[in-house]
Amino acid sequence: MGISVDTFFLELNGQGTLQAQIQQMIAEGILSGRFHVGEKLPSSRKLAAHLGVSRITVTLAYTELLANDYLTAKGRSGYFVSQNAPVPPKYSPVQKRDENVDWDTALARRFSDGDVLPKPSNWRDYKYPFIYGQADRKLFDHANWRLCAVRALGHKDFASLTGDYMDQDDPLLIEFIARHTLPRRGIAARPEEILITMGAQNALWLASRILLNRNRTAVIEDPCYYALRDLLNHSDCKVSPLAVDRDGLTPDALPDETDVIFTTPSHQSPTTATMPVDRRHELLKRARELDAMVVEDDYEFEMAFLGSPSPALKSMDRDGRVIYVGSFSKSLFPGLRLGYIVGSEPFIREARALRSLVLRHPPGHIQRTAAYFLSLGHYDAQIRRMSKTLARRREALDSAVEQYGLTVAGRGIMGGSSLWMSAPDRVDTTKLAKKLQSQGVHIEPGASFFNGLHQPRNFYRLGYSSIGRDRIGPGVKLIADAIRSA
Amino acid sequence: MGISVDTFFLELNGQGTLQAQIQQMIAEGILSGRFHVGEKLPSSRKLAAHLGVSRITVTLAYTELLANDYLTAKGRSGYFVSQNAPVPPKYSPVQKRDENVDWDTALARRFSDGDVLPKPSNWRDYKYPFIYGQADRKLFDHANWRLCAVRALGHKDFASLTGDYMDQDDPLLIEFIARHTLPRRGIAARPEEILITMGAQNALWLASRILLNRNRTAVIEDPCYYALRDLLNHSDCKVSPLAVDRDGLTPDALPDETDVIFTTPSHQSPTTATMPVDRRHELLKRARELDAMVVEDDYEFEMAFLGSPSPALKSMDRDGRVIYVGSFSKSLFPGLRLGYIVGSEPFIREARALRSLVLRHPPGHIQRTAAYFLSLGHYDAQIRRMSKTLARRREALDSAVEQYGLTVAGRGIMGGSSLWMSAPDRVDTTKLAKKLQSQGVHIEPGASFFNGLHQPRNFYRLGYSSIGRDRIGPGVKLIADAIRSA
Numbered sequence: 001m002g003i004s005v006d007t008f009f010l011e012l013n014g015q016g017t018l019q020a021q022i023q024q025m026i027a028e029g030i031l032s033g034r035f036h037v038g039e040k041l042p043s044s045r046k047l048a049a050h051l052g053v054s055r056i057t058v059t060l061a062y063t064e065l066l067a068n069d070y071l072t073a074k075g076r077s078g079y080f081v082s083q084n085a086p087v088p089p090k091y092s093p094v095q096k097r098d099e100n101v102d103w104d105t106a107l108a109r110r111f112s113d114g115d116v117l118p119k120p121s122n123w124r125d126y127k128y129p130f131i132y133g134q135a136d137r138k139l140f141d142h143a144n145w146r147l148c149a150v151r152a153l154g155h156k157d158f159a160s161l162t163g164d165y166m167d168q169d170d171p172l173l174i175e176f177i178a179r180h181t182l183p184r185r186g187i188a189a190r191p192e193e194i195l196i197t198m199g200a201q202n203a204l205w206l207a208s209r210i211l212l213n214r215n216r217t218a219v220i221e222d223p224c225y226y227a228l229r230d231l232l233n234h235s236d237c238k239v240s241p242l243a244v245d246r247d248g249l250t251p252d253a254l255p256d257e258t259d260v261i262f263t264t265p266s267h268q269s270p271t272t273a274t275m276p277v278d279r280r281h282e283l284l285k286r287a288r289e290l291d292a293m294v295v296e297d298d299y300e301f302e303m304a305f306l307g308s309p310s311p312a313l314k315s316m317d318r319d320g321r322v323i324y325v326g327s328f329s330k331s332l333f334p335g336l337r338l339g340y341i342v343g344s345e346p347f348i349r350e351a352r353a354l355r356s357l358v359l360r361h362p363p364g365h366i367q368r369t370a371a372y373f374l375s376l377g378h379y380d381a382q383i384r385r386m387s388k389t390l391a392r393r394r395e396a397l398d399s400a401v402e403q404y405g406l407t408v409a410g411r412g413i414m415g416g417s418s419l420w421m422s423a424p425d426r427v428d429t430t431k432l433a434k435k436l437q438s439q440g441v442h443i444e445p446g447a448s449f450f451n452g453l454h455q456p457r458n459f460y461r462l463g464y465s466s467i468g469r470d471r472i473g474p475g476v477k478l479i480a481d482a483i484r485s486a
Numbered sequence: 487m488g489i490s491v492d493t494f495f496l497e498l499n500g501q502g503t504l505q506a507q508i509q510q511m512i513a514e515g516i517l518s519g520r521f522h523v524g525e526k527l528p529s530s531r532k533l534a535a536h537l538g539v540s541r542i543t544v545t546l547a548y549t550e551l552l553a554n555d556y557l558t559a560k561g562r563s564g565y566f567v568s569q570n571a572p573v574p575p576k577y578s579p580v581q582k583r584d585e586n587v588d589w590d591t592a593l594a595r596r597f598s599d600g601d602v603l604p605k606p607s608n609w610r611d612y613k614y615p616f617i618y619g620q621a622d623r624k625l626f627d628h629a630n631w632r633l634c635a636v637r638a639l640g641h642k643d644f645a646s647l648t649g650d651y652m653d654q655d656d657p658l659l660i661e662f663i664a665r666h667t668l669p670r671r672g673i674a675a676r677p678e679e680i681l682i683t684m685g686a687q688n689a690l691w692l693a694s695r696i697l698l699n700r701n702r703t704a705v706i707e708d709p710c711y712y713a714l715r716d717l718l719n720h721s722d723c724k725v726s727p728l729a730v731d732r733d734g735l736t737p738d739a740l741p742d743e744t745d746v747i748f749t750t751p752s753h754q755s756p757t758t759a760t761m762p763v764d765r766r767h768e769l770l771k772r773a774r775e776l777d778a779m780v781v782e783d784d785y786e787f788e789m790a791f792l793g794s795p796s797p798a799l800k801s802m803d804r805d806g807r808v809i810y811v812g813s814f815s816k817s818l819f820p821g822l823r824l825g826y827i828v829g830s831e832p833f834i835r836e837a838r839a840l841r842s843l844v845l846r847h848p849p850g851h852i853q854r855t856a857a858y859f860l861s862l863g864h865y866d867a868q869i870r871r872m873s874k875t876l877a878r879r880r881e882a883l884d885s886a887v888e889q890y891g892l893t894v895a896g897r898g899i900m901g902g903s904s905l906w907m908s909a910p911d912r913v914d915t916t917k918l919a920k921k922l923q924s925q926g927v928h929i930e931p932g933a934s935f936f937n938g939l940h941q942p943r944n945f946y947r948l949g950y951s952s953i954g955r956d957r958i959g960p961g962v963k964l965i966a967d968a969i970r971s972a
Contacts, residue, residue: 004866007669009797032674034665050794093664093674099806103832106779108699108745112839119652124645135648146639149851153632159610162621162819166605178579179520183493188518188579198684198845205844213594231843236722259594293592308536311495320585333648335850346589353598357717358691358844359684363852364821365635380490 002040003029005050018053022061030070030085032093041071041079114230120442123466127440128475132418132463135333139389139465141382145332148372152365160368167356169196170367176374177326177340185301186315187324189342195351196340196362200299200327203341204262205231206351207295207323212237216259221249223449223459225269225297228262241451244268246410248275251286258292265313266301270449270461271410271420280313287321294322302331305387305415306394320344328370330417330465331383338362338370390417393464396472403473404480409459417465420446422458427486429460432479435486441478489521491528491536504539508547516556516571518579527557527565600716606928609952613926614961618904618949621819625875625951627868631818634858638851646854653842655682656853662860663812663826671787672801673810675828681837682826682848686785686813689827690748691717692837693781693809698723702745707735709935709945711755711783714748727937730754732896734761737772744778751799752784756935756947757896757906766799773807780808788817791873791901792880806830814856816903816951817869824848824856876903879950882958889959890966895945903951906932908944913972915946918965921972927964 007029014021029035041047044062048055062079065071072082123131153161160170174191182189197203212218214236220229222241232239242253248268254261263283265275275283287294296313314324320343327339341351355361373379397419401408410420423429430445446459462479464472493515500507515521527533530548534541548565551557558568609617639647646656660677668675683689698704700722706715708727718725728739734754740747749769751761761769773780782799800810806829813825827837841847859865883905887894896906909915916931932945948965950958 004666004670006794007666009672009801029669034669093676097806098804099830100774101779101806101830102777103830105777106697107832107836108697108702109695110836110839111696111843112835114839119650121652121654134650137644137648140648142641142644146636149639150632150636153635155628158623158628160821162623162626162821164605164620164815164820166607168607180490180493183515183520184490186495190579201843202845209595210597211592211594216594227843234840234843288586291588291591293587308492315495318584320583320587329650334650334846335646335648337846337849344585344587344589346593349598350593350596353596353600354720357597357687357713357720359688360820360823363823363849366849366852 003035003042005042005046008042008047008051010051010053019057019061019064022047022051022053022058023064026061026065027070030081034093035081037081037083037085039081040077041081043078109234111234114226119444120437123442126437126442128471128478129442129466130444130462130464130475131442131466132444132461133330133334134463134466135335136466138468139382139386140333141378141385144376144378145369145373148376148378149365149369151372152368157368160364163364165361165364167352167361169361170364170371172371172375173367176371180374181326182342185298185309185324185326186311187342192345193348194340194342195348195355196338196367197355198337198359198362199329199334199339200297200325201227201231201339202337202355203325203327203339204228204295204297206341206354207260207325208232208235208237209354210347210350211260211293211295211323214238217255217257219254219258219261220451221263221268222451223270223446224262224451225264226448228297229451232262244271244273246271246273247279248273249283251279251283254286254290254292256290258290261287261292261294262297263294263313264297264299266298266309267412267414267416268410269297269299270418270446272412272416272418273410274310274413275313277310280316283313284316284319284321288319292321295325296322297325299325299327300330300416301326302383303387303390303415303417305391306412307414309414314342323347331379331386332370332373336366336370338366387415389469390415390465393467393469393472396469397462397464397476400473400476404476406476406480406483418461418463421460421462423460423483423486425458427483428457430457432482432486433460436479436482439478439482441475441482443479488526489515489528491532494528494533494537496537496539505543505547505550508533508537508539508544509550512547512551513556516567520579521567523567523569523571525567526563527567529564595720597720600712605930606923609928612923612928614957614964615928615952616930616948616950616961617928617952618930618947619816619820620949620952621821622952624954625868625872626819627864627871630862630864631855631859634862634864635851635855637858638854643854646850649850651847651850653838653847655847656850656857658857658861659853662857666860667812668828671784671795671810671812672797673828678831679834680826680828681834681841682824682853683841684823684845684848685815685820685825686783686811687713687717687825688823688841689811689813689825690714690781690783692827692840693746693811694718694721694723695840696833696836697746697779697781697809700724703741703743704746704748705740705744706748706937707750707754708937709756709932710748710937711750712934714783715937718748730757730759732757732759733765734759735769737765737769740772740776740778742776744776747773747778747780748783749780749799750783750785752787752795753898753900753902754896755783755785756904756932758898758902758904759896760796760899761799763796766802769799770802770805770807774805778807781811782808783811785811785813786816786902787812788869789873789876789901789903791877792898793900795900800828809833817865817872818856818859822852822856824852873901875955876901876951879953879955879958882955883948883950883962886959886962890962892962892966892969904947904949907946907948909946909969909972911944913969914943916943918968918972919946922965922968925964925968927961927968929965
């Protein structure tokens, strides 16, 4: 591709002759890495017209750069960046700056102070990636996804591909979720009670903004999904962590000032506990007494290969008190950024308006692709395939954990894609994870999941959604060895 | 697709015999529209196992429904929803509810009270769609977009398609924007100074959350893009509208308490005024005096077919005071939801963290598709094609407006895709638009663009990005007739 003439500007009060300025402009483009070797420069005629200078001025500048070996000429086809021109490793533009903004004052709010360890972006290079929540290319039905995407790119779907939905969603996707996805969780919802979100994260965020303010209190589970805690800590609200037991959240311990309860009853995150039916009734009763709302994050419900999942808490809700959050990140892939939120109409109306203010809507093409993938049955087939594979991996993990004497702190009775583990008290799993890294083992340290200053340091999570079955045993052995020598 | 067995649940304290409960469950599924004619029911064996009842109970329930003509049996292939079963027009589930949430209390914040008229979603059916900011299928290079999307769906790009980028972006897209897009606006930025957003709306929202709080004042142009005003009115900040003149924002009228200035210097929205270079210098000088930040929305800069666009305000910024917002919504299509925000690193760091809290990142596949479309040169070709077509339409519009005696209130000297018009004072363009609707003419009433209670009612916007050239003359005639008879 040629270098566009539109990227050249003379400075208003430039120094030196016009020719010198043009030369400098091009040399800077090359030196900064903006122009690459072999790229074609605009013709002298075009550049002269664009800059409003005479053509001879540009020609002289080019000739000079030719002599300096910044450019080469290829007969009549024009001027190109020379192979001999100095090549910087990466584009880092020459900055003409004298920054004088006091950022401590200019930034009204800070969001970059979360205490979460970033997941390694190169996790695919690990030999033993016990990573959680990432896509395994072997389990994903790439071929059919691609076919659905291509269909959604067709002329018939042009509007769904390109249109500004304003605050609306793809009706095909909404209908499928209402008719097929939610009924699996025992939930009956009309289209007006469903909003598509940019994954569960976006859904939780929308709920927090709508239901909370600085006078209200959110109760979160302790431990909980760290991104939820981070999100609420950055909202203007009070956050009250409540320790979970082996059955999940304890309704009778909910404080009187509770306004919104964030919970994962089907599959507590990260301990994987499933809340028994009686406790669910208690929870709804207690919420009614407190006049509190409940936000149910029903992540990973599809991965129920060890037993039938119990219906969602939302299916027992007669009050309209439960806001339900679902996601395709685990069952399809996280980069898709598609989830949904279900609630009574007054809530969804506000969520729709807020989503529209913040981002309008998730891209139409992606919504339509997912609608096809779901409605053609590929999704169900994929879930079955994933469940089978996860079941085998889980079996391997359970037996390796037993063989090498590791301690399970919580194991999803339905299935899922991770085990919640504990190491002896003296072991700091953050350090352990770092040490294991050099042996190609990725584990997720557990401290970030806990609230407050005195986070237990000896928990960790073992995901098995992205690690091959044959790697599980040897990986667990390395973990056991590292714990023993810690 | 068959009806999944997972969507059947017996109620805990269900009324009647098990057989009756099963019958009722299926009848409800049909009556509510959840099950469609011809869909296959689970086998009696599967359903019995799932519900934990005897198979004969299910078989009896099916037989009864067969007799009632809700189901038909096709020999050994099973039971299907009968063609004679009652079919409701749309899925509207039977709600077992007794809603008792007081939504006035439960909703901590409201977002659904904007005063903006929704654009008609059926605008493609209008004969004379003077609509703004929508995609014209005739101008979009569908074929090449599709090729790029398919390439980005390939195995090599699997990670970009599926991966959880956490808080990162597609490096290919970022690099292209840094090397090719921003230099066209005279802007030199490093990758760390660029963040991909869900369109310009998302970029403006991020900037407002980071730079403002309840003690700070945002200055907006009056009139301005109504979605920006709506967004700021829902932020915890003070909003101070400042009337624009024919050259845009007036720097010397900026109030002393200004913290953040939202401006559209290249192409004022909606008046299309271009701010002269001297005034841009003044604006930056005044911002420095006030120690205020400037958010520059550089929308539509690509549509400069009447004259070279002046460089962005950001290109003149040595202080690091200008936050630059760009978008692909106008040049590609709005349903894409892709834009970018450029600023100094301390700002981008916070924007990245906030974006991650709210939605993680724009989907990887879309970022990669755009990166291919841009880097293969299709984007430039598309812009050239669009500019040529828009230039011809603009010519037709200019001459029709003159012929029928309409009044132009602002016309972009660079080009753009709309004219800002005024009708005589007595004409309420909201009513005018409604009246024209019955004649197949869509115009955009101008009142929503103005701040405050006393919005002028006689302005309107004529978009020409989605209307064929031959329709422009007849459409303008209808508008002129309607104004005369108003």
